[in-house]
Amino acid sequence: MKSDHTHPQTRGDTIHWARWYDLLTTAVLLGKERALREMMVEMAAIKPGDTVLDVGCGTGNLTLAAHAQAGEAGEVHGIDAAPEMVEAARSKTGGSETAVDFQVGLIEELPFPDDYFDVVLSSLMIHHLPDDLKRDGFAESRRVLKPDGHLFSIDFEPPTNPLVRHLLAFAFSPGMTEVxxxxxxxxxxxxxxxxxxxxxxxxxxVSFVRGNKDN
Structure with a gap:
């Protein structure tokens, strides 16, 4: 298993505590994290054989769900700015041969060629970026999509309950309560x-946004 220890320079917020990430995400989503990623895979209309990129993959749960849908004929990549998250994601493959590639990378500088992916996914991460990096990230996502490809992203809405707002801001980032x-x-x-x-x-x-490259 390869190892990445370099922390790429980004002005976006980066979560490094991979050890606790799954546990806290499960708590915040009231035990429905698996249902959320299954919903994403369905709403993103991933098909067998698709080439898929999961941007800000965290510990890899959504990436692996996308791989299960794309199948052995597909090709799935997950990137995250935190090496700790990438290491945790790779550990979930059990060292077995898989079509999932996890690597350290930034949405504003995607390490992939033009017109490569059928689907780009983003789950609860765009709010971590300042507005200029959001724009760069969307431009990069479009660049790596095939002409008939699409981006599917979900993110939080501002909760109205003060307790929920405080919990999300403390657990993840203040930007999560403002997105x-x-x-x-x-x-x-x-x-x-x-x-x-x-x-x-x-x-x-949780709301979604979806856009096509050309169609």
Whole structure:
């Protein structure tokens, strides 16, 4: 198993405590983390044989779910700015041969060629970026998508309950309590995405945004 120890330079917030990440995510999502990633894979319309990129993959749960859907004919990559997260994600493959590649990387500088992916995924991470890096990240996501590819992202809505706002701000970042997914629509359109849409999911406080590269 390869090892990455370099922390890439980014102005986005980076979570390094991989050891506790799954436990805290499960707590915040009230034990429904698995249901959330299964919902994402379904809503992102991942098909067998697809080439998929999970940006900000964390400990790799969504990436592995995408691989299960894309199948052995597919190709799935996960990147994260934190080497600790990448190491945790790789450990979940058990050292077995898999079509999932985990590596350290930044959404604003994706280490992939143009027109490579059918689907780019982003789960609860765009809010970690300042606005200029959000725009760069959307532009990079569009660059690596195939002409008929699409981006599917979910993020939190601002909770109205003060206790929930405090918990999310403490556990993850203050930006999580201020994000509005609807603001991503104009940024994605500026990056060149077409048919950009946003809406609610069946998870409270979680909404989605989706956009096509060209169609």
């Amino acid at each position: 509005d997914v609807r603001e991503y629509v104009s940024m994605m359109k500026e990056a060149g995405f077409k048919q950009v849409e946003t809406g609610k999911t069946n998870f409270r406080y």
